[in-house]
């Protein structure tokens with residue numbers, strides 16, 4: 187479904203991604219794990235067209251999308267739930283959700299209803315400004331907003347960031363149920379334990395390069411992954 191080959195990307199002169207190749211198949215959850223500053227968000231920005239790759243190919247359902255404008259990529263079926271959530275604090279929850287449908291035509295009401303089934307707590311506060319929500323609720327809203335575009339591939343950038351463990355569990359449960367309804371997901375996480383529990387395959391990124399890849403169980407058993415990312419020293 188998504189195939190990235192030999193991707194290089196830089197900020198100005200500074201090369202941040204180097205010859206990176208990643209694939210996400212239909213109805214797969216694939217995790218991208220790595221330390222602070224490894225380049226995880228940059229991969230997602232490159233896929234979304236927020237950053238133009240310097241070389242390499244990004245294809246989606248067989249069509250090259252690398253370097254296309256963001257609206258075009260969203261319309262083709264990819265949606266990003268960004269790092270740090272970035273909900274619009276002064277807009278209501280309903281308005282935040284409607285914004286997610288901005289690039290498409292067609293009804294929004296049935297989509298909002300579907301999102302409220304996933305996150306009932308949002309339904310109780312539809313007309314309140316998003317800034318009153320807790321961090322976990324804002325994360326739910328950000329995921330809901332990304333779903334409003336009706337993606338086939340959902341990109342999640344560190345949905346667990348800054349949340350209490352119980353809230354992280356709830357968010358991951360919903361991610362799983364979105365997946366079970368047929369979504370393909372590329373999940374970026376520093377929380378490698380959660381990410382490896384939920385995904386089928388994963389890539390480990392280190393300073394802009396893929397250092398390791400494999401299915402989730404293989405990576406959980408890997409010495410480097412367990413000492414660096416799972417906190418299991420020898």
Ligand SMILES: Nc1ncnc2c1ncn2[C@@H]1O[C@H](COP(=O)(O)OP(=O)(O)OP(=O)(O)O)[C@@H](O)[C@H]1O
Nearest residue numbers: 197202220221222223224225226227228229269376
């Ligand atoms: N807009 C920018 N301009 C210049 N350098 C940037 C920019 N955004 C990120 N970088 C640098 O690029 C590198 C990769 O950043 P990126 O945000 O992709 O990392 P990350 O893996 O998502 O990290 P984190 O876990 O902290 O979110 C880092 O060294 C970062 O400082």
Ligand SMILES: [Mg+2]
Nearest residue numbers: 226227228269
């Ligand atoms: Mg990041």
